[in-house]
Amino acid sequence: MLLVPCPNCGPRDASDFKFGGESSSRPDPRTATPEQWRDYVHLKTNVAGNQKETWYCRGCRTYFSLHRDTVTNIFGAPQS
């Protein structure tokens, strides 16, 4: 099981967290085209390598970003 570094709680079992998937930026809902919006909602890059992703710690109730190498499962430092 992955050991996920929470910025508040320190490294904890992945079962303490909700995985939010690959981070993506939300287009402006007023101007987004259907293609842009659906790319944001449904499409993932699914890289083999460094990926920025969102995690939610159910201990301290914090959402934060992490970089993870999807091949080795090694995490970078957490960012709030």
Next chain:
Amino acid sequence: MSPSRLPSGGAVIDRSRPIKFKWNGKSFTGFEGDTIVSALAANGVDVFSRSMKYHRRRGILTGDFWDPNCFVQVGDEPNVRAGHRLISAGIEVSAQNVWPSLERDVKAANGLVGRFLTAGFYYKTFMKPATLWPKYEKILATFAPGGAIDIESTPGRYDKRYSHPDVLVAGGGPAGMAAAIAAAEAGADVMLVEHNHQLGGHLLWGSAEDQKRAASLGARCIEVGVEVLTDSTVTGRYDGSWVAINQRNVAGETIERVVKARAKCLVIAPGLIERPYIFEGNDRVGVMTSGAARRMLNMYGIKPGQKAVVFTANAAGDAAAADLADAGVEVTTVDGRTGADVVRASGSGDRVEQVELADGTVYEADLLVTAVGWTAPTSLANMSGDRPSYDPSAARFFCTSLPDDVLPTGGLAGDGSLEENLTHASATGRLAARRGLTMRNQMRSMTPRASTGVPAPIKDASEPAPLPRANHPELFRSTTHGLVDFSEDVGSKDLWAAAAEGFDSVELVKRFTTATMGPSQGKLETVNTVAVLAEYLGQSIEEVGTTVWRPPYAPVSLGALAGKNSTPHRISSIHVWNKANNCKFIHAGAWLRPDHYGNAQAEAKNVRDNVGIIDVTPLGKLDLQGPNVPDLLELLYVNKWRKLDIGKVRYGVMVGEDGVVLDDGVTARLGEEHYMMTTTSSGAASIWEWAENWLQTERPDWDVRIVPVTTSYTSINVAGPKSRELLLKICEDVDLSNEAFGYMSARPATVAGVAESLMLRIGFTGELSYEVHVPAAHGLKVWEALLDAGKDLGVKPFGLEAQRILRLEKGHFIVGQDTDGLTRGASAGLGGLIKLDKDDGVGLPELRWAADRTDLAQVVSIALDDGMIVPEEASQLVDGETNTIVGRITSSRMSPNLGRSVCMGQVIPELAAPGSKLTVLLTDGRRVPAKIHTDHAFIDPEGARLRA
């Protein structure tokens, strides 16, 4: 072969403690410390099972956990490893899959047709015609190996445990013990896990000197505070050095448990597993490895035969020959290092009687001991990402590259003398302690507010000097063919046949022949399989490569994986009353909720006629405070929220960014910057996290504080025309008149003397109703007060089933029941609710695009022409006499208030208009007519009852 107990010797048995047990119905006596195999062998038993396909008699091959010939039934427990399981008083042991008996098994006739049962025989023979497969399967199943499962047997207690050692050592042989001692001396918390019942590894079946050494190392482990788990297996290593251990010797009533260890550094010291030799007759009773012979002699004081041939290519074989001679066995030594070879073991039955060498010499013997080399159990290295490589000069595989936190020692790392091994292991242990403690300090530094006091890692630890590798001849197969996989009855000839058919890679040959796939899981067979295939292909073992060893290292019982058999559930403060009052409960998510109190139809009728109360505590409740709450509500809900007055309640629906309905509920404004949101019961946790996600990631500048108060309140819905009358009796400080406290309003209240309660006038059931939220500790008191005060009004409790009927009569949908993963806001009949002229909103663009679409299924209310029929939920809707599916029933109930069935469903937009005719396909095949109902609500479409 007729094994017998020697007058003395046996390092692990206690001759002063005899134990009685049964084997195939007969009484036997062994000693404390005996395994089932050693206890039986002491009594002259040499056959323990019949082989899988050919039903040949089988005796000791390795005499330990991995022995493929020693699976037995113990009481109601099948497939027990008799070479590992210790005897205990009164156990009833029997042979598996034999009929009528182990000695006279009629299925041995398979052996006569053995030459037809080659690789792929079953695939090819029973493939056609496909329709006959069920019959084939039934007959073949009777030939399948394995014991009998007793479905009446009571499950035992299993458990789980978490552990956080700095250093975990897998393997309690000399190297593992030395590594554990060194790591503990360097300040690390150490756990040492040994597969067998005692620490010691190969020292246990070595000389008296070796056994003494094992005991002193074991004692030192305890002295320095190593936590020792024996009869426990490290079954796998996963991400983050998460290591699973199957502990089989738990104290107390627990049978087994899984220990989940976060090993900051893992030392792998599994030792080496002796390989059987491949030659004609190698599965005869009396053919065993040198380790098996020495285990019998030195651990259990058993003489395994009278006349032995020892085929040796290494020191272990030489030692076995010497040990056998010491025990009075007549020994002939055949030295594989000089080119001598065993080609055949033969006899009149299934036992060894003669041993034939390559030079034609034949020896009379009842025991043939082979020592032809080792398999390195590289499982944990494989699971750490390593792909071990083959060294032909040492005739075994070695690790190539491991992560820093995985360190091999002992036989996995090389050979050398015992002293050299201990030196290597100690250095490895010190390095492991340094890395483990460094990791622990690092984890501590990553944890704000963590406690202090983590020991500093030692500085003077470095990579151990590599162990030498001993030359070993490559001995896998003789010039004859024999068995490779004893559990699956797969021979070298089968592997060649498979390769000839084109299954010529190790992964293919394995799957086609099932070699390595039996209960020994490749521990004895993998390297031999690779070698046999390499020989056929004319390639080197390195070129053929090996299969990847995957978890678990040894089979784990399902009970251990399941752990404790407990199903925790949440209950409200009213639960005790419900339990005492004929309530039938239903599991809803984590909650145990009242489904009904005996008659849901009567409960639903009483709500419309008089007044009912229902425990709705699991309803999600979020306390929202801050100046930006209206912004948050307008973002999350599809409607508008900026003009909600204090004391007012509004209904809202939430959609996801894809525009699909996510949740619904009401939110009340309680104060200037204070709101309470209610969610569906199933959405209580997820909507809280959803709201937090928006606040923390997309709108960090907003000032909103969310406190989940679902379980802070006990929630009771008081519903029915007499609900106001009932509440008047127990509420003093709130004006309940329709003018002062109208529909969709919220009021703070004191209910039955309970202050700081909250009342919302809303109506899921379609009746005049008040949702009463009281501080949870007083829930039962208020519930009983309502029942007491409402006696003359006919108040009755009602459950979820009655609530489902009532809401269906009113045409209120349930998210997830009547809507699904494709239901857009507009198609749920919410067209009027959705406000598209907002700056922002979750899923707003999708809602806009969906508004223009005319092809989305609609959620509608449906009335069957024959109201006595209640179609099953998920019944298909079709168009007229055709079979064109146009929708489905999503909810259906008999309505006690209308005396007819009421339904909701999803239907294509062309047929969604009121009065449209449909055909419902019932599960019994009937086609019955139905119409889209005029309104969503079957009862009170104008809402007069709600607003009364």
